[in-house]
Amino acid sequence: MNAIKKPLMDFSLSGQIPFLIFRKLPNMKKLLTALIFSLFTFLQAYAQVDYFFPGESFDPAIPSPEEFLGYPIGDWHTRYDLIVKYYEKLDAVSDLAQLQTIGYTHEHRPKIILTIASASNMANLEAIRQKQLQLADPSKPKPDVSSMPSIIHQGYGVHGNEPSSAEAAMLTAYWLLASQSDLAKNLRANAVVHFDPTVNPDGRDRHSLWANSNKGFPPVADPMDREHNEAWPGGRTNHYWFDLNRDWLPLAHPESQVKIAWYHQWYPNVTTDFHEMGTNSTYFFEPTKPYGSENPVVPRKNYDDINPRFAKYFAKYMDEIGSLYWTKEVFDNSYPGYGSTYPDIHGGLGLVFETASSRGHLQASQRGDISFAFTIRNHVVNSLATMEAALDNREYMHNYLREFFESAVSEGSKDPAKNYVFGDPYDASRNQLFIQFLRDHQIKVYENSSDLTVGGQSFKKGKSWVVPTAQPQYRMVRTMFEYVKEFADSVFYDASAWTMAASYGVPFASAPGAKPGTEVLNSSMPTYEFPEGNAYAYLIDWSDYFAPKMLHDLQQAGIHVELINRDFSSQTQDGRVDFARGTLMIPMGFQKLKKEDVQKHLKELAAKNSQKVYKVTTGLNVSGIDLGSNLVGAVQEPKVIMIVGPGISSYEAGEIWHLMDTKVGMPITKVNSDMFNRVNLFDYNTLIMPSGSYSSLSESSVSHIKDWVNRGGTIISMKSASLWLNQKEITKEAPVELERKPEPKELPFETRRDFEGAKEVGGSIYMARLDLSHPIAYGYRRETIPVYRNTNLFIQPSKDKYLTPIRYTANPYLGGYISKDNLEKLKQSASVLISPTGGGRVIHFFDSPNFRGAWYGTNKLFLNAIFFGNQMD
Template identity: 65%
Template sequence: MKNHILLLFISLFVFGQTQAQREYYFPNENFDHQVPSPEAFLGYEIGEWHTRYDRLVAYFEALAAHSDMAQLQVIGQTNQLRPLVVLVISKSENIQNLEDIRQKQLQLANPNKPLPDVSSMPAIINLAYSVHGNEPSGGEASILTAYWLLASQSDLAKEIRENAVVMIDPAINPDGRDRHTNWANMHKGFLPVADPLDREHNEIWPSGRVNHYWFDLNRDWLPLAQVELQSKISWYHTWYPNVVGDFHEMGTNSTYFFEPTKPFGSENPVVPRKNYEDINSKFAAYFAKALDNIGSLYWTKEVFDNSYPGYGSTYPDIQGGLGLVFEQGSSRGHVQSSQRGDITFPFTIRNQLEISLATMEAGVKEREYMHRYLREFFETAISEARADRVKAYVFGDEFDESRNRLFLKLLLDHKVQVFENNRDLTAEGKSFKKGKSWVVPTAQPQYRMVRSMFEKVTEFADSVFYDASSWTMALAYGMPYAAQSTFQSGDALTSLADQNLHFPEAGKYVAYLVDWSDYFAPKFLHHIQSNGIHVEVAALPFTSATDAGAREFASGTLMIPMGFQQKDESSVRKILQDAATISGQHVYASSTGFSLQGIDLGSNNISAVRTPKVLMLVGQSTSQYEAGEIWHLLDTKVGMAIAKIDLSLFSRVNLYDYNTLVLPSGFYNALNGSQINHLKDWLGRGGTIISLRTASQWLQGQEIVKEEYLTTSPDTEPAFVPFASRRDYEGAKAIGGSIYLAHLDNTHPLGYGYRSKEIPVYRNSSIFFKPSKNKYQTPVRYTENPLLGGYISDANLEKVKQSASVLVSPVGQGRVIHFIDNPNFRGTWFGTNKLFLNAIFFGDKM
């Protein structure tokens, strides 16, 4: 009897919860009670708690198991081994025929194939949530959206199931989402606290915004530095969705933002005007109606940037779909006070839910229009390419096989057609060798992506940028390339062939030699040093008689002398061969130390390479992005462990356990006088500090270094600027992210491995240091006409021309290596990564 009473109580409790939730989120809706509701499955109302990702996935699994109108697909895995899932919902006939639907969609996106009957094709709609893990309302809305779409008996739900295939990404960033979810839940009071200063609303470092490696995944759709977006883009190109919703949150005092974004100023230069002027307006009407119905305020046509191709709302625009950014004012917890009163978590979820339903409704109502636009997009891509004076781009680095392969992979991942270069040629003053260079024609369906990869843009409709104003990927990779007015090529490249690596046959050798020019040479060096191999580096070039004949070796070449090894010959060979295999390096050997040209192998210009022992300070007041980029670079590209120590623990650090200290951008005011003295003492006794951007300003402020800021005549300022214009006026002075050409001293240890004396660098700060007074210690400084791509004011451009990009400050027996420009930006500046790695491996030689 007691059990019956308990069951009745539980049933009434769950029913009461269900009714309350439905009244708020789904007033006047009828549902199929056989479909498990979120609150019944999870045990709480959506918005009462933040839902852990594993519970979210479990609910999607339950929906897929229950209904023949749902299918859960696993498309990848995060670094922390969470599955990346997509829940596919449509009528059962469509679920059973997904492959046929997919093939028709691919046919539609291929202008070389017949146009299918679009009237019979369902809309392909992708709703993508929580790319920023601490913007949680989207992930919760994904639960309610999936439930409504499967269980609602409304005419609209039936129409969507009939005429669309809806694909729901509950969280593109599961690792970051769970970091924030746990934070919000662990600080939730059962008496809610709306004070913005409450701990619940203020995460510790790193925030849930970022993924495992502290990357902002909403900047990674183009670079594909992270596994989450590598999986997402691979999946994306199997479907080419017509509509992609990209759900975000913004400041608590804001209302709701939906597109269109700021006309012209925030639009991508390669996207057809039709996208912005016609399609956006069509869809905006649905969003306005949805929020008007529930009395929620919103705004459009301001601020938000849609220009950078690496956004989740911009990449679909360059693939024939419609990408839509949505921004909800955040509660950043369960409830937070704002200028309009308390903002609750359920309120933010409901707005995201309403926009999700409106996106599906618009996608279905405009289904045929969007299908025809998808075909038109790729057809016009080819016609525009034929009118373009540039018919192809040729590219390739003769000396860096690995960087070539990395760039080729990026192009192929974005479905850009690439061909072998079948001849030696010279273009724009650069030489391209047959077999070591490739050709990308512009006349191809991915013409607009080709432009994004190679085009340099310096003229803009606006001077204020939310983010980067330049993203030329060929420059980011430091790739030699040239535009051509004709297209001539060899065979199409469809995949990367296995490398054919050279390694010497067993024999009696004086030394093994490895060129430092290859991107993964540092990985080779770290592996052999970690296994006890003594390594030396050449400061000057030479030509050696090797097992493969006479070969030229540039400055930075690694030399492994056999006479100074503590291991026997077979062990050394095994370690070298393993390192060569995992890093993709060619290894040569010489049986004599007498060089054919240049220095001999026993020269004083060849010296031992110190094994790096690297410490990086992280934590509050430091940049989680830059710290993550450094961690990711060393962890995944070098295989080097790096100690990441919180600033609060610095008092426990003995710097003499390390020889290299990395300071990402930040302000290190948490260090007290005795700690700074410890730092100065360690530095003066031979330590190496690698500082980025504002960290160099902090070192300057502490008088640890004594460089000079660039002082120029003050900009001419008007006496009056209208108050309403203040943002545009001041914003035009910022350097939001642009690309510049710099002189590189490739005889300096920082320049080892570079064959060119010029290098593209990325700048997104207004920090200007003069070149060093020591004429040998500014290895990277800007050229006389440096701007390659992006926006910069005339006044700032003059400052750039006179300033240093990288400089070295000798301090006692140590040195500080200042990176005024970030060499590791977003994990995709492969062209400047080696500058940073040279600072780690060869810092004591500067």
């Protein structure tokens, strides 16, 4: 490309030339070899530094990344452990650098932050932090911002297979610490810069291994080459195949949990978020698409003034190196869980950057071959531009931070809602999970001081909580409790709805008359006293979120568990208690273990899982069926296999894997689709099929699935997998058909994206109605529940009037974008339906019960399908 400044030499052999030339020469040549090698290494490092930072001088006491790693940046994809080691080296050689570990990933890689500032600022780092927190707290006097350093947070590499940013993180940290330029000196004196070199270390190493293992010598630019086409699931996602650039809001993963905890310790003025896009693109920086991609709670000043103010710096830096760029298109800034949006809702400026990707070391594009080094340089110059812009606007951004939180309290005090009240009277664990979630986002939560009835819902004192709107995190309160229905655009890059109170499935309502009681500073899972003495049986209510985990643990301990399929009342240690269908029973007369061992395990597991255990001394109930009824039966122990691999949605498969690992503790077998022909399904009783294409399955595999399900197996089918089952005549369900409305016969070519995109369901929330008598709904006490949908697949309810246990209500639309035609289809379609197949069944999910690890309210629908699937038809 013309924009690429040619290096002084071709260093593709990374220092190996002297060895190749002199390896066969006599010993007297060793000195010459060493001298030439040293010269070569010097020229190599010089060429690299000059390419990224032309004309600058550096402190020789600070090693460059090339000197430390032993190869030029861009020659290899640097492993995460080496990035950490390089930052450790900077920490060791300079008093101006400080490294801290803030947590660990799923695969136990450290999450690190490197802080760089002047010696005086380093000596007063805690005082600087406290002053920044004071600035963000309207209840405290505003500090003098004239001498406060700018707080800059440089974030890189949330997508593991967008690797250029992490390399840029090393170069930028080196430049800030070692450069002798006036700008670097000014930054060190007047800013505190925090570097997070890789938001997603696990995904990065997955991709780095792929790229390095498939690198050619010389590199192969052909996009069809294996190097540029990762194996499923690719390195974009984390260990559980989640996109961490969506997790700043849900906080489903340790990477995000520790990051958000750190963020609220600093409230940076500016936060960067570096990415890659298609190879034939150029470079993108904010502003994003005006109005159409903006978050509804972010002040207009952020979009109308601050973003354009910073954009001038990015343009200047890109102009200097001749790189092409664009702004104000496509990229979304609406979803609060982005790394570039969350800071906008906290008084800072979040900035997304996207560079054309080499997806390897060299790849052909419409403008010529793009090298890895070129993509890195684009991010380096914008890292520097961000710091210069933040420095020049230091006082302005500090004043904005204060203004942001002051206006939040002011706007919140005028909000007609005044308060939101929430609480599920039957699920103590889920209440506490939601309280902890709100507290993690620094939202103030209070006890509800009196019984309330609002919006047709009752909220009892002691089992409900109040969130006032008049608080500094008012805009996050809106994010948690508001349904958004009005949009400037109808095309969404991602989700168009994110009401987190709905995702947790807790009853909630605006409550202007609520009176907040004592503030809740920490959540605590419920504890219960275990009933002592002899028992005829023990009972466990299925309503609590962790009841499925309790069931799994009981089965693993060898304890026989039965399921009661009707409502009943029993005399317990607490007197008469009414139990709902789905209650678990541990009959003491049918256990292989000794009575004292059953009691010991039961007591330990109840404490571990925060479950209340009821003791009964007779099988004769006060009302309803008795404990020996034919409507009581053994719970089948699940043996679960899930198809994964090419063509299958890694996001959806990862959500299921994550749910089973982290919320149930149940191992499930994940088998690649190209290995499925080796599977004996009769070793399992449940087959999970995430959304995707199953065209790679052979006809013999299809026959095996048909035979297995006909003999009693349970298939849990997610969305588009149901189409494949229909195609293979394993099920026979029908799509919703509406009378076609005439479309315009012609439209301008440039409108195609908006016109066609408006037909998509951009991730939105609807109210569904449960058949509480069906096993899919066990554990639920209310007939309605919010569900999340992100598919255009609309299937008619079952022809069997008993087998559509979850339908949409007459007016189901709660929040997010949906077209009128799609909403009409939705009203006529099923959310969950059951297809009997011989002696087995297929349980179809057309919504997303496990979406992003955040939909606690609908997780149990999916878990019921696993534990009680054989009773659902």
